[in-house]
Amino acid sequence: MSNWGGVRLGGSGLLLMLGAWLVACDASVDSAAEATTDSAPTVRVAQIREAPGLEWQRFPGVLRSVDRASPAFLHPGSLASRRVAEGDRVTRGEVLASLHNPALAPAAAAARGRVEEVAAEIAQLERDLSRARALLERELISEERVDQLESRLAAAREARGQAEAALAEAQAQEAELQLRAPFDGRVVAVLAEPGDFLAAGQPVMRLAGVDGLEVEIRLPAALLDWLERDEAVRLSRPLQGGEFEGRLRRIGDGSQDMTTAVVATDEPSLAAGQVVQVHLGRRPAGDLELPLPAMVDPGGHAPYVWRLVEDGEQLSVEPVRIRPGRLRGDWIGIDPADAAGLAVGDRVVVAGQNRLVEGGTVRVLQ
Known part of the structure; x- marks a missing residue:
């Protein structure tokens, strides 16, 4: 009797020990899960915002x-006179200065004399031709004589055209001896004084319009x-x-x-x-902006950010490559086309990136 009772007592003790062991196992599993949750990296996050509409x-x-202009003479010579001083108002076409060039005035006079000479020759030939035609009607001279006069008159008229063109050129050159204002303005600087020798194209003064x-x-x-x-x-x-x-x-x-x-x-x-x-x-280069601390490897060739991914109550992170734009304070612009689907309101990690791995769970500090 006593032996069987000892056996029964030993079996009950074994059952009690087995139940205690199972409870201990469940507690260890819960502790391991809590330890895993506690070991997840702790991060801080911030939201991506829309970039301002205008910078x-x-x-x-x-x-x-x-x-603006710096008037100059087309020809060399000495400055004969300057009619304006620094600060004076001038009007378009007003004479500002004159140049002395001894070669231009005689050339204009010679061209004018040549035009007058040819004009007198034409007048004389016209009178001679008129008389010759009258004599030809009375058959007192030959037609050959009349043809000669007509040819000389045509040549003289051609010479007159050339002489007039030469005179016009000489007069234009002579007119360049006077410097005129190209527009209404003010003299802002004087660069030459009367008596100074000026090369062709050398500025005499500077003008500014009004x-x-x-x-x-x-x-x-x-x-x-x-x-x-x-x-x-x-x-x-x-x-x-x-x-x-x-x-x-x-x-x-x-x-x-x-x-x-x-x-x-x-x-x-x-x-x-x-x-x-x-x-x-x-408009900024990108339509989005994210905090500057969120960017990892800003000086490298492949900058990226960690985006927070929510799956129910579980939080994880994933890397998203970006192409940074213009810096604006503590925010940096990004182009959505180069940001793998980042959008306004997405949360990115701004602190605690050093322990993150792709798909890893994280805890967010509020």
Whole structure:
């Protein structure tokens, strides 16, 4: 009796020990799951936003007159007189200075004398031809004599045309001895004084027009893709203040890294020589922007970001390659076409990227 009782007691103890072991196994499994969850990398995320509709970039420049000229004589000689001084207003066609060239005046006089000589010869031949025709009707001279006079008269008339052309050229050359204003403007600089010898084409003064101002700016050639001629732009004066309207008048060809653009304005309160800034508004290169800390390997050849993927309550990450655009503060523009489907509202990792693997689970700090 006592032996069977010991056996029964031993069997019950074995069953109790087996149940305890199973409970311990379940607890260890739960602990392992909790440990796996706790070991997931902790990250911070931020949302991708839509880029602003318009960006403004500023380029400095100095205002100048739209009409500018440095008048010069076509011929060499000494400056005989200068009728204007620096700061004077001039009108179109006004005589500004005169040149002394001893070779041009005699040439014009000789051409004028040749025209008068040929004119007198033609008049005499016309009278001789009239008398000869009268004598021919009375059969007092031969037809050959009349033909000779007609030939001489035709040659004289041809010579008159050549003499008149030579006179016109000489008079034009003589007129170049006077320097005239090409437009209404102001004398901004005087470069020669009476008595100075001037070479052909050497400027005598500098003129600036009074109708309209412009500013020339230098900008990267890559920006030409979004600039259009006659486009409205803004001008501002950093020292005096105020904003004004202008228009793109001329754009460079973009054959080099840097190019030029000219902006014109009719604002009466502006003056040549003032420093202004040209504000050019443009659409950013990408329609999206993401925080700069989200970009991994920004100096490499394959920058990317970690996008947060939600599957129920489980959070994981996946790498997405991007092509970064223009930096704007702490945000960088990206083109959706080069971002593998990134969209506004997507969350990307901005801190804790060093432990991430593709498809790995993460915990997000709120």
